[in-house]
Amino acid sequence: xxxxxxxxxxxxxxxxxxxxxxxxxxxxxxxxxxxxxxxxxxxxxxxxxxxxxxxxxxxxxxxxxxxxxxxxxxxxxxxxxxxxxxxxxxxxxxxxxxxxxxxxxxxxxxxxxxxxxxxxxxxxxxxxxxxxxxxxxxxxxxxxxxxxxxxxxxxxxxxxxxxxxxxxxxxxxxxxxxxxxxxxxxxxxxxxxxxxxxxxxxxxxxxxxxxxxxxxxxxxxxxxxxxxxxxxxxxxxxxxxxxxxxxxxxxxxxxxxxxxxxxxxxxxxxxxxxxxxxxxxxxxxxxxxxxxxxxxxxxxxxxxxxxxxxxxxxxxxxxxxxxxxxxxxxx
Amino acid sequence: xxxxxxxxxxxxxxxxxxxxxxxxxxxxxxxxxxxxxxxxxxxxxxxxxxxxxxxxxxxxxxxxxxxxxxxxxxxxxxxxxxxxxxxxxxxxxxxxxxxxxxxxxxxxxxxxxxxxxxxxxxxxxxxxxxxxxxxxxxxxxxxxxxxxxxxxxxxxxxxxxxxxxxxxxxxxxxxxxxxxxxxxxxxxxxxxxxxxxxxxxxxxxxxxxxxxxxxxxxxxxxxxxxxxxxxxxxxxxxxxxxxxxxxxxxxxxxxxxxxxxxxxxxxxxxxxxxxxxxxxxxxxxxxxxxxxxxxxxxxxxxxxxxxxxxxxxxxxxxxxxxxxxxxxxxx
Numbered sequence: 001x002x003x004x005x006x007x008x009x010x011x012x013x014x015x016x017x018x019x020x021x022x023x024x025x026x027x028x029x030x031x032x033x034x035x036x037x038x039x040x041x042x043x044x045x046x047x048x049x050x051x052x053x054x055x056x057x058x059x060x061x062x063x064x065x066x067x068x069x070x071x072x073x074x075x076x077x078x079x080x081x082x083x084x085x086x087x088x089x090x091x092x093x094x095x096x097x098x099x100x101x102x103x104x105x106x107x108x109x110x111x112x113x114x115x116x117x118x119x120x121x122x123x124x125x126x127x128x129x130x131x132x133x134x135x136x137x138x139x140x141x142x143x144x145x146x147x148x149x150x151x152x153x154x155x156x157x158x159x160x161x162x163x164x165x166x167x168x169x170x171x172x173x174x175x176x177x178x179x180x181x182x183x184x185x186x187x188x189x190x191x192x193x194x195x196x197x198x199x200x201x202x203x204x205x206x207x208x209x210x211x212x213x214x215x216x217x218x219x220x221x222x223x224x225x226x227x228x229x230x231x232x233x234x235x236x237x238x239x240x241x242x243x244x245x246x247x248x249x250x251x252x253x254x255x256x257x258x259x260x261x262x263x264x265x266x267x268x269x270x271x272x273x274x275x276x277x278x279x280x281x282x283x284x285x286x287x288x289x290x291x292x293x294x295x296x297x298x299x300x301x302x303x304x305x306x307x308x309x310x311x312x313x314x315x316x317x318x319x320x321x322x323x324x325x326x327x328x329x330x331x
Numbered sequence: 332x333x334x335x336x337x338x339x340x341x342x343x344x345x346x347x348x349x350x351x352x353x354x355x356x357x358x359x360x361x362x363x364x365x366x367x368x369x370x371x372x373x374x375x376x377x378x379x380x381x382x383x384x385x386x387x388x389x390x391x392x393x394x395x396x397x398x399x400x401x402x403x404x405x406x407x408x409x410x411x412x413x414x415x416x417x418x419x420x421x422x423x424x425x426x427x428x429x430x431x432x433x434x435x436x437x438x439x440x441x442x443x444x445x446x447x448x449x450x451x452x453x454x455x456x457x458x459x460x461x462x463x464x465x466x467x468x469x470x471x472x473x474x475x476x477x478x479x480x481x482x483x484x485x486x487x488x489x490x491x492x493x494x495x496x497x498x499x500x501x502x503x504x505x506x507x508x509x510x511x512x513x514x515x516x517x518x519x520x521x522x523x524x525x526x527x528x529x530x531x532x533x534x535x536x537x538x539x540x541x542x543x544x545x546x547x548x549x550x551x552x553x554x555x556x557x558x559x560x561x562x563x564x565x566x567x568x569x570x571x572x573x574x575x576x577x578x579x580x581x582x583x584x585x586x587x588x589x590x591x592x593x594x595x596x597x598x599x600x601x602x603x604x605x606x607x608x609x610x611x612x613x614x615x616x617x618x619x620x621x622x623x624x625x626x627x628x629x630x631x632x633x634x635x636x637x638x639x640x641x642x643x644x645x646x647x648x649x650x651x652x653x654x655x656x657x658x659x660x661x662x
Contacts, residue, residue, distance in 0.1 A: 230592045230594055230595075233592070233593050234592075234627075237591060250595075253593055261561050262558065262567065262584055263559075263561055264560060264561075264581075296561050
């Protein structure tokens with residue numbers, strides 16, 4: 001069948017609340033460094049008030065990836081739950097402005113729209129405190145299987161495994177994708193999340209559910225419980241699908257069956273905020289895969305998109321990734 | 332047959348003359364940065380006099396590798412030409428002290444013993460001006476084919492291609508190795524050298540002459556005339572022999588047929604002088620190969636030996652590499 005979308009994604013619908021802080025702030029508020037921690041509404045409220053000079057930007061890992069894909073000119077659909085509150089309206093508007101199809105009904109009541117308090121330390125590292133809120137309400141009834149079947153790739157963020165109803169809907173979406181011949185891509189999202197759902201994630205890799213896996217080095221080490229990158233690589237080398245193993249400044253390794261590519265990180269003048277690096281890598285890579293680029297160039301496009309987003313605050317591109325990729329000779 | 336030596340090598344017999352200099356010194360004396368340049372006796376004499384506070388240490392790329400192998404406990408033989416002058420005696424003594432078999436007759440006359448003026452800049456980078464001297468006299472008549480046949484691996488440094496007689500002897504040695512079932516390892520030595528002998532080096536890779544190839548990223552890019560590391564890797568991936576592609580702080584990639592390992596650089600507190608990094612990598616790797624270590628561990632042992640040598644001045648290890656490797660759990 002004709003595919004209406006390059007990528008359909010199910011992801012957390014979240015507004016980022018970004019603030020620059022010093023190391024003492026992390027200590028004082030007991031925020032674990034460099035990872036994502038789930039918090040409840042009460043703590044979200046407290047942290048929100050403590051954060052200095054914050055900015056609100058529509059975020060959410062897979063939603064950021066859709067923004068990157070849109071910036072590259074891809075056609076996308078997003079599914080994720082917000083409440084019809086101020087942040088929910090803002091999130092919805094941001095997706096629509098990007099030209100991303102977004103038709104999940106807003107909740108009239110229940111938990112508030114999810115938010116992620118991102119504390120950025122001077123080294124560009126981001127420590128995230130996530131209040132899932134309305135995302136926990138995304139369920140099978142919100143799923144539009146036609147949007148899945150109409151996509152070349154279904155992209156699912158691992159974060160959803162922390163929201164049981166959304167996880168159930170994701171599994172349903174993967175079944176729909178399989179039936180429709182839609183390839184399934186999955187991001188491991190976070191090393192601690194991987195620790196919570198290791199067995200399930202490994203099963204999805206080994207039983208052929210997934211066609212494309214994104215994992216950064218820490219997530220992949222957590223997944224396979226190994227200490228070195230080479231051990232991670234050995235565990236994925238020869239896998240039938242595409243494995244995109246990202247390594248921050250060390251670049252990435254892309255592997256599919258016996259094909260292997262060792263790609264350098266794209267140059268960045270100054271790393272300002274690493275938020276969204278993985279999300280934008282996925283955007284570039286998925287654009288490449290859906291537009292029949294060679295595997296190595298898909299990796300390079302991912303690296304280029306990641307380099308753009310870490311050179312400024314915020315997890316979505318600030319310039320046209322399409323033009324950037326054209327300048328780099330990748331498109 | 333029983334092998335008397337783990338590794339027999341033919342290499343330049345050279346005494347390093349090391350001095351710390353600033354960038355201005357390189358400019359003032361027109362020394363190309365970070366590479367090896369050949370100089371004549373007159374320029375060697377002039378540079379020698381201009382260098383401030385210099386130290387003399389026995390060097391030579393393959394000879395340094397033999398020092399590393401000896402430090403790991405391997406049995407080695409070295410062949411290379413010095414004159415019976417002060418530096419020649421010093422070089423000879425250094426090899427004998429290491430327990431390396433070294434029986435090449437000293438020249439009674441002719442060019443002086445070779446020397447390498449190593450200018451080390453504050454960033455740890457070394458710029459080398461090499462006077463080959465007596466090394467140009469090493470010829471087939473100096474070659475002891477029994478020493479080659481008695482080794483598990485014959486290790487040849489590419490630098491010898493700049494000395495026609497030594498190159499001829501090396502080619503003869505490789506024939507002897509092939510007949511004896513001795514594996515042949517070769518290092519590309521220098522990007523400009525690779526540029527001079529690209530066709531011959533490519534032939535040796537492609538026609539099955541070589542079993543093990545060492546190349547750093549710049550050498551390998553020069554060899555295949557490509558711009559990215561992944562292009563280098565694609566050119567070597569699937570090769571029948573072992574390819575050890577070193578990448579400075581990015582670690583190394585080891586490949587043999589469909590086996591691939593992506594190994595991180597071993598940690599170094601402070602990079603003092605990168606001289607000998609490649610030589611010691613080769614030492615660790617060849618030790619691993621001759622002692623039946625898994626390919627990945629041979630790469631790790633190479634990285635460990637390289638990390639030791641760049642943490643101080645000079646191209647040979649200052650501590651027991653064997654103990655270091657034992658502490659790291661590699662031996």
